[in-house]
Amino acid sequence: MLLRLLHRAMVFVLSVLAASVLVFAFMRVLPGDPARVALGINASDEAVARLREQFGLDRPVVVQYLDWMRGLVTLDPGIEFISKAAIGPQIADRLQVTLILVVTSMLLAVVVAVPVGIWMAVRHRHVDGLVMSALSQVGVAIPAFLAGIVLISVFAVRLRWVPSGGWVVPAQDPLGFLRALALPAISLAMVQAAVLARYVRSAVLDVLREDYLRTARAKGLRPVQALWRHGLRNAAVPVVTVLGLQLATLLIGAVVIEQVFVIPGLGSLLLDSVADRELLTVQTVVMVLVVATLLINFLVDALYLVIDPRLRTGSR
Amino acid sequence: MTTSRKTRPLLAALAATALLAGCNAGAGTSTDDGSQEPGDSAGAEDGGEDTAAAPEPGGSDETVRVGLVAEPASLDFTTTDGAAIPQLLLDNVYETLVTVDVETGEIVPALATEWEVSEDRTTYTFTLEDGVTFSDGSEFTAEDAAFSLDRVSSDAWTISLKSQLDVVESVEAVDDTTLEVTLSRPSNSFLYALTTRVGAMFDTEAVDNLAEQAIGTGPYTFENWDRGSQITLERNPDYHGDAPYFQTVEMRYFDDANALNNAMLTDAIDVVSTVQAPESLAEFEGGDFQIVEGTTNGEVVLSMNQQEGNPLADPDLREAVRYAIDHQSLMDTCWAGRGELIGSMVPPTDPWYEDRTGDYPFDPEEAQRLISEAGAEGTELRLRIPSLPYAVSCGTVVESMLEDAGLQVTIDELEFPAAWLETVFTNKDFDMSIVAHVEPRDMANVFGSPDYYTTYGTEEIQTLFEEADTGTEEEQVAKLQEAAAVISEDAAADFLFLLPNLMVADPDITGLPTNAIKESFDLGDLARG
Numbered sequence: 152m153l154l155r156l157l158h159r160a161m162v163f164v165l166s167v168l169a170a171s172v173l174v175f176a177f178m179r180v181l182p183g184d185p186a187r188v189a190l191g192i193n194a195s196d197e198a199v200a201r202l203r204e205q206f207g208l209d210r211p212v213v214v215q216y217l218d219w220m221r222g223l224v225t226l227d228p229g230i231e232f233i234s235k236a237a238i239g240p241q242i243a244d245r246l247q248v249t250l251i252l253v254v255t256s257m258l259l260a261v262v263v264a265v266p267v268g269i270w271m272a273v274r275h276r277h278v279d280g281l282v283m284s285a286l287s288q289v290g291v292a293i294p295a296f297l298a299g300i301v302l303i304s305v306f307a308v309r310l311r312w313v314p315s316g317g318w319v320v321p322a323q324d325p326l327g328f329l330r331a332l333a334l335p336a337i338s339l340a341m342v343q344a345a346v347l348a349r350y351v352r353s354a355v356l357d358v359l360r361e362d363y364l365r366t367a368r369a370k371g372l373r374p375v376q377a378l379w380r381h382g383l384r385n386a387a388v389p390v391v392t393v394l395g396l397q398l399a400t401l402l403i404g405a406v407v408i409e410q411v412f413v414i415p416g417l418g419s420l421l422l423d424s425v426a427d428r429e430l431l432t433v434q435t436v437v438m439v440l441v442v443a444t445l446l447i448n449f450l451v452d453a454l455y456l457v458i459d460p461r462l463r464t465g466s467r
Numbered sequence: 468m469t470t471s472r473k474t475r476p477l478l479a480a481l482a483a484t485a486l487l488a489g490c491n492a493g494a495g496t497s498t499d500d501g502s503q504e505p506g507d508s509a510g511a512e513d514g515g516e517d518t519a520a521a522p523e524p525g526g527s528d529e530t531v532r533v534g535l536v537a538e539p540a541s542l543d544f545t546t547t548d549g550a551a552i553p554q555l556l557l558d559n560v561y562e563t564l565v566t567v568d569v570e571t572g573e574i575v576p577a578l579a580t581e582w583e584v585s586e587d588r589t590t591y592t593f594t595l596e597d598g599v600t601f602s603d604g605s606e607f608t609a610e611d612a613a614f615s616l617d618r619v620s621s622d623a624w625t626i627s628l629k630s631q632l633d634v635v636e637s638v639e640a641v642d643d644t645t646l647e648v649t650l651s652r653p654s655n656s657f658l659y660a661l662t663t664r665v666g667a668m669f670d671t672e673a674v675d676n677l678a679e680q681a682i683g684t685g686p687y688t689f690e691n692w693d694r695g696s697q698i699t700l701e702r703n704p705d706y707h708g709d710a711p712y713f714q715t716v717e718m719r720y721f722d723d724a725n726a727l728n729n730a731m732l733t734d735a736i737d738v739v740s741t742v743q744a745p746e747s748l749a750e751f752e753g754g755d756f757q758i759v760e761g762t763t764n765g766e767v768v769l770s771m772n773q774q775e776g777n778p779l780a781d782p783d784l785r786e787a788v789r790y791a792i793d794h795q796s797l798m799d800t801c802w803a804g805r806g807e808l809i810g811s812m813v814p815p816t817d818p819w820y821e822d823r824t825g826d827y828p829f830d831p832e833e834a835q836r837l838i839s840e841a842g843a844e845g846t847e848l849r850l851r852i853p854s855l856p857y858a859v860s861c862g863t864v865v866e867s868m869l870e871d872a873g874l875q876v877t878i879d880e881l882e883f884p885a886a887w888l889e890t891v892f893t894n895k896d897f898d899m900s901i902v903a904h905v906e907p908r909d910m911a912n913v914f915g916s917p918d919y920y921t922t923y924g925t926e927e928i929q930t931l932f933e934e935a936d937t938g939t940e941e942e943q944v945a946k947l948q949e950a951a952a953v954i955s956e957d958a959a960a961d962f963l964f965l966l967p968n969l970m971v972a973d974p975d976i977t978g979l980p981t982n983a984i985k986e987s988f989d990l991g992d993l994a995r996g
Contacts, residue, residue, distance in 0.1 A: 183885020184893075189540070191548025192884075192892060193627035193912065193919075202625060234541040234694075235678040241694060300725070308732050315729035316721075318696060413726045415695030422722065423695070427540045428885050 152456055159456075163449040170441045171223070175216050178430045185428035189233050206232045208430075219434060228435045231424075238432050241420065242439060248318060249409070249416035253401045255336040260343035261394070267344070268351020269383075273375060275356060284352065290345025295404050299338035299411040306334060316413035335412040339404055343397055350393045354386040361385070395451035399444040526702060530715040531976070531993055534727050534736040536743055538720035539698075542689070543677035544664045545624045550905060550986070553664045555718060558987035559700060560602075561683035563666035564593055564612065564646075565658060567907075569980045569989075572816045574658055578607070578668055578684065579646070588653035589636075593646040599707045601670040602688040609640035615669045616648065623674070624665075628906075631660035654936050655943040659908060663986050686711045686991035696720060700990065712978075712994035724856070731756070731971055738976060740988055742969035743856055745803035751971045758971055761981035762807055764814050765903040765966035767857060768913070769865060771958070772898050774922045778848060779898055783841045785958035788899075789827035791834035791872035792865060798964045801861035806964040811951040812910040814965050816984045819947035823962075826955045834872040847875040851890060851897040853883035858901040861963060865901065892920045903966050907984060910947065911936075914954050923959040 186202035187194060203209050207218075222228040228238045267283065274280030307315035313334055319327040355378065358364060367377040406418030413419075417436055424432040539551040558566060564579040576582075579593040599607040616638045619629050636651040650657055660666060673682040681689040686708060687700035700716040719736055721727040724743035728750060730736045742748060751758055771779040771788065779785050794808050807815065810823035838844055850866060852858040859880060866876040876899075881887040891897045900920075904913050911932040917924035928950055935946035954960070968983035978992035 181885075182889045183882070184889060185885075187888050187893065188885050189547050190626055191628075192888065193630075194548070194625075195627060198625055198627065233547050233678075235543075235676075236694070245695065303729055308729055311733060314735055315733045316726045317719075317730070317735060410723055411726065413696070413721050413723065413730075415693065419695050419722065423538065426882075426885070429540075 155456060156453055159449055159452050163445055166445050167438075167442055170445070171220065171438060172216070174434050174437045174441070175212075175219065178434050179212060181428075183428050185232050185430060188428045219431065222431075223435065223438060229431055231429050231432055233427055233429060238435055241432070242417070242435060245415060245417045245420045245436075246439065248414060249402070249405050249418065251321075252332070252335060252339065252408070252414065252416060253398070253405050255332060256339035256343060256401060256405075257394070257398060259336055259340035260347050260397075263340070263344040264347035265351055265390075268348040269355050269378070271348065271352040272355035272359065273378070275352070284349075287345045287348045287352075290341060291349065293342060293345075295338050295342050296407045296411050298341050299335065299408055302334045302338055303411070316411070318414045318416075335408050335414060338411075339401060339408050342404070343401060347390070347393065347397065351386070351390055354389045355383075358383075358386045392451055392455070395447050395454075399447050402440055402443055526710045526714065527712055527995070528714045529712075529995060530717060531713045531738065531990075531995070532717045532719055532736040533738045533740055533988075533990070534719050534721055534730050535740045536721055536724065536727060538695070538722075541678040542681050542692070544626070544667070545618075545629075545677060546626065547678075548626045548628070553986040554988045555698060556681055556683070556689070556987070557664055557667055558685060558985070559687045559716075559990045560681045560685045560689050561667040561669070562685045563662055563668065564595070565661050565666070567659075567662045567985050569982050569984055572818065572984065574662060578612075582658075589650045591648045591650070591658070592641075593648070595644045595646060596707060597644055599684050600705050601673065601682050601684055602703055602705070603670060603673055603682045605670055605672060607668065607670075607684050608643045609646040610643075611671055612646045612668055613638045613640040614671045615667065618669065618674070619665050628663070628665055631656065631663070631665050652937055655938070655940060656908065656911075656936050663907065687716060690715075709991075711991040713990070716990050716993075737973045738979070738993075739971040741983075742971060745805040745967070745969060748803070748805075748969065748971070755974070756971050757974045757976070759968070759979050759981055760805065760970075761968040761983065762814055762816060763905065763966045763968045763983045764816075764907045764909070765905040766809065766812055766814065767806075767861065767901065767903045767963040767966060768812070768921075769961040769963055770897075770900045770902070770921050771960055772895060772920075772922055773959075774895065777898060778843065778846050781841055781843070782958060783837045784843055784846070786827065787834040787837035787841070787843075787872060788869060788874075789958050789961045790830045790837065791874075792868050792961060792963070793829040794824070794964060795829075797861060797864045797868065801864045802857060802964065802967075805967040805969060807967065809962050809965045811955045811962055812904075812914060812960075813947070813951050814984070816982055817908060817947075819944045819951065821948055821951065823951065823955045826952075827958070827961075831872055838873045844873045845875055847877060848898040849879060850876050850899045850901070851879045851881055851887070852901045853887040853891075854880050855883050855902075857903060857966065858883075862901055865899075865963075895920055895922065901963065905966070907986070910951065910954070914950075914959055921960055923954065923957070925957075928953060 184199065184203070185208065186199045186206060190198055190202060207215065219228065226239060230237050267287070271280050271283050271287070275284070303315045306312050313330045317331055319331045321328040359378065364377050405416060406421060408414070409416040409418035410422065417439065421433060421436045424436065535551070537551045539555060540549065541547045542552060542556065544552040544556065557563070562578050564577060565574050565582070566577040567573070568575045578596055578599065580596050582591055582593045584591055593612070595607070595609055595612060601607055616632065616635060618624065619632045620635065634650050634652065634654045634657055635648060637649045639647045641647050668684060670682050673680070684707065686703055686706045688703045690699040690701045692698045697720060698718045700718070702711055702714050719730070721730065724747070727739060727743065728747050731739050732750065748758060769788070771785050773780045773785065779788070798804055798806050798808065808824045809815070810826055811821070813820045848869070850862055852862040862878050866878055869876050881890055891900045906912065913919065913921055914923045915929055915932050931946050931950040931953065935943045935950065938946060968981065970979055972979055975995050977994050977996045980989060980992070
């Protein structure tokens, strides 16, 4: 098992390296010169060249890459070209915001999806279960940003219950924070909940068909009781896997939602930096997202090995 | 020729009177009946003397929240281009020696109370206001002024706009309140340039970290920057002029036009500084909000690449393009009818403005005739536009109008600024583009050089611009009118319309500038009445 884990870890490291090369290369072929963007429309070629030199963009790309990698490894990716602000603390700040948003959405999604999914499974032969199932199908199809726009127009603009956007630091104003968090978290959670509920449903359905559950019921337990006592833990395995994968898509979804709700998270930092051609910032933010995604996958894999004894033996 | 003006004390006196009378001082809205009239000699009276010492009573402890698009990339406009930084800092945190009156377009005193111009018009002697301090406590003297102007020509300034002061030969601090600037030749644009960011006054001791720290003499001080959301300014307690009404200004940045509108609709902000989508104004009509509509310096130019070998090198074809576009209907369609038709590179707030919309009236038959005469039916033109709201929505209208006239148009949308700058601006790989030139008095800049992306810059026009800059003020007006006419008649480009200044605000906010013709958005005038 340790060998397998090591193998997974190596795959993880190699993937991170490959991704860093790709991200770096992609940023170099992106049209648009950071120095030109900084100096504006009328800048002379000499001035642009001088600034490129100041930014260190005239050095060989390999040197630039290695320099950046050193920065990543030492957790000090350097300073921005234009704003001269340190990139590391900025990303840390923004990441915090994004993580709050993502984790809240995930929790919301789980809280809603698990009971609904179980309900859909248990009642899958009844009208209410089918209706619920159809609704969740619709939920899957609605993009988060659209949900966000609709929620804003109803709950912020019409009803004035919550703000239409912005961010409040939790320590400064906890209530304001919750109000600001509500709509973006719900928009992100809606789709996730719909997806997750469908997985829960099928996982529970699978479990319901298992022999041990039939046995449990034969011993006199009602279906829900049987499920509660014997089935849920087994149904949880595939659901946890999906949860991990969902977390990665949530991170990406947050990029868009942050834009809709004017939230100063990683997503808005990414988009602003692309516009300003702050190459280092863009590269680093993308790497943070990539590493997070790969890390989640790795952890899910590792968790699998721990949970499922069949995988440990290496017979599969 | 001598220019001598004293308005600041006058303004202070007027403001004090207004306050005593119980009405709102800093108003300065379009409806204000000339209380900001400059050039009156009555200002020399002692009314002005005590304002520097006691700048209170107009102040409240209120906060005003202003919504804007496009957060600055840095606070340093000496090394970073873009309108967002001077919009925020110039005249609010930094000040200039002279400034522009947004109602009259005239140049009026700011940190310089008066100035004299020598007979040969190459030496400017500025008398600086006394007792002015920077927000770090150090005194503003002619030394700082000389340092600031000298610095523009040094390597410290990197943005291209620094060339506006190329004409400066030497700068000298004669004494603490006297600054002498010598030009290499007479230049009408010099004084105007001083009203823009190149004229900003810096503290000799505080220019090390301009990207994150701004220290100036203005009515507000830079307080805090929450990157990604807002910048906070606080009233400068030692401001030498009238204290602004609001204690705190929160400049809130929105990437998304809808989010900005929603913030206004839900009372999360008090002012929308620029409405990005004019059709959305309907949401604000009906009395709950005030809508300000005026002009800007943003000429929306349909540029035509006339370098040899390109289809639009043919003047007939360029004329055809101008005839083929129905400007009124274009503006109605893509910018909700808001804006102004100008027909040339001059906004109505410039002294040399003339209505040139009649040069190429909408005439589809004439356009078709010119196209078929040139044997250019079906010529394919690449319209490469930046990913900006006006360019995207107006681009398709231009496309359909030109296709009606018999040309083929392909639209490419390029990410702005980076991709557009590279493709259109640097590589000149385009046939037509659409972009608003928002810099003030930029006709010579945009059409004065064949190397510029507009690819015009004939010798004739260069001579005109030079004569305009070195001649008397009257000659300047006449020559620039002529230049605008030549550019228009040569169909050097087409001028789609002038971007409007559209603002939305709470109904009781006063002091909003009707016309946005300065680089800065003056916050010192804002008040709640």
